[in-house]
Amino acid sequence: MKVAVAYKPGEPLVLEDLPVPEVGPRDVLVRVAASGICHTDLTSINRAERDTPLVPGHEACGTVEAVGADVRRVRPGDRVLASVSPACGSCWWCVNEMSNHCERGATRMVPRFDLPDGRRAPALCGCGSFAEAMVVDEAGVVAVETDLPDEQLALLGCGVTTGLGAALNTARVQPGSSVAVIGCGGVGQSVVQGARIAGAATIVAVDLSADRRAAALSAGATHGVDPGDGDPVEQIRALTKGRGVDHSFEAVGLPQLMVQAFDMARAEGTVTYIGMPPSRDAELTLPAISAIFSGKRIQGSVVGGSQILRDFPRFIRLAESGRLDLASMVTRRISLDDVNEGLHLLEQGEGVRTVIS
Structure with a gap:
């Protein structure tokens, strides 16, 4: 599958043909439908102290294609919204309404992608949505039911x-x-x-x-x-x-x-x-x-301060009712092949949100 990899800080992303990451017991394989390009992606790509390859992208939605044996939150066929912040729902932070500090946060930098040179690259924020598909911990996705277009729904991910x-x-x-x-x-x-x-x-x-x-x-x-x-x-x-x-x-x-x-x-x-x-x-x-x-x-x-299990549905309702305007925020649509152009637009401060779809 096609994946955009950040090899060195400050350099353009490289499009690679990589195998789909392995799906572990608590993992979910998601076919990416849309991914916003966020300033955090740009910062992480350019971060001088980064010494390993990275697959950026963390603001995304898509469809579940497969789940691990221990996954209970979603099932194949579900439309899901990925989150920059996982929420297991059962740790001390989640139970005390601070799931944005969930103990499953360590899953954000798990190596997921096998690179041609033998190294393994982590997925930014546990997602790595600058790819045709991503594998994430089940705590990082929420099943949603909405008719909002993919390009708008994805923006809620971050x-x-x-x-x-x-x-x-x-x-x-x-x-x-x-x-x-x-x-x-x-x-x-x-x-x-x-x-x-x-x-x-x-x-x-x-x-x-x-x-x-x-x-x-x-x-x-x-x-x-x-x-x-x-x-x-x-x-x-x-x-x-x-x-x-x-x-x-x-x-x-x-x-x-x-x-x-x-x-x-x-x-x-x-x-x-x-x-x-x-x-x-x-x-x-x-x-x-x-x-x-x-x-x-x-x-x-x-x-x-968002609790994704509570706030994703709440924010979707605001968008469906017209009180939250997501459509106006999507100022550019590009393909994954043009990801470096999208990053350049962000670096120049042009537009509000460019979405890969």
């Missing part, structure tokens, strides 16, 4: 769930509140939609790309801020009578933008960090006095 969940689960945006979102790619657009669904009165989209600001305005943002026009923190304060916003979100992963998100939040406001940093060594430095005496709450958001 980007939409991460952004929507950050607004609804992690920050718990309240009706009438004010929100600023730094970075309006797939995750940021989903934060915007989550804030709209929650009833926020002011939603400010901050991005250098005019197209992405326009997309955010169509998705529910009330204002767009171009950092190229001046200090975005001052622009946010000008829109909020000098106070800053109730909720700020950083959806890029750059420490300097994380500082801006902190500065954009009002006293006693909430700062939520979502973006994937470019390296494990990246550090965030904040002024200690302000961090204490502003009373601001600073929090990370892992997969939007």
Whole structure:
């Protein structure tokens, strides 16, 4: 089968003809119908400290073709949504409604693909959806019943769930509140939609790309801020009578933008960090006095605090009802053969989401 392999950091993916990975007792073989290209894919491909080949792709949906002997959650023929975060449903984290920290997380980097040179490559986040088929632990898939198109459904596997969940689960945006979102790619657009669904009165989209600001305005943002026009923190304060916003979100992963998100939040406001940093060594430095005496709450958001067994069906219902607009987020459709073009578009900040289908 055709598989896109990342051999060396920063180099184009190589399309290989590889055997279908072995299906273990707790594994599920999924024929990939659609896979979004997420910024986490790009970060993982380019991560300098990566020293082994990798099969990227983790935002996907498809159909179950085979299951291992111990699999109970799904069966052949099921339409499934893959998750960047597995949820076994029975460990301490899952039972205590923190399945985004499930003990089965170790399955994310299990070697799955046998390469021509004899090495074995892990699948990113336990998925490896830049392939015609993938083998995942059963904890990483959820059976779904919906008529949503594959290209839209796939987005719920990571980007939409991460952004929507950050607004609804992690920050718990309240009706009438004010929100600023730094970075309006797939995750940021989903934060915007989550804030709209929650009833926020002011939603400010901050991005250098005019197209992405326009997309955010169509998705529910009330204002767009171009950092190229001046200090975005001052622009946010000008829109909020000098106070800053109730909720700020950083959806890029750059420490300097994380500082801006902190500065954009009002006293006693909430700062939520979502973006994937470019390296494990990246550090965030904040002024200690302000961090204490502003009373601001600073929090990370892992997969939007989402519990996939609960939230995948919930978010699907929001999309089916029209309250969550997935169609507008798909700005480009490509084949697996064009995966490097899709990654280039993401690197250039073009469009919201490119989907391989």
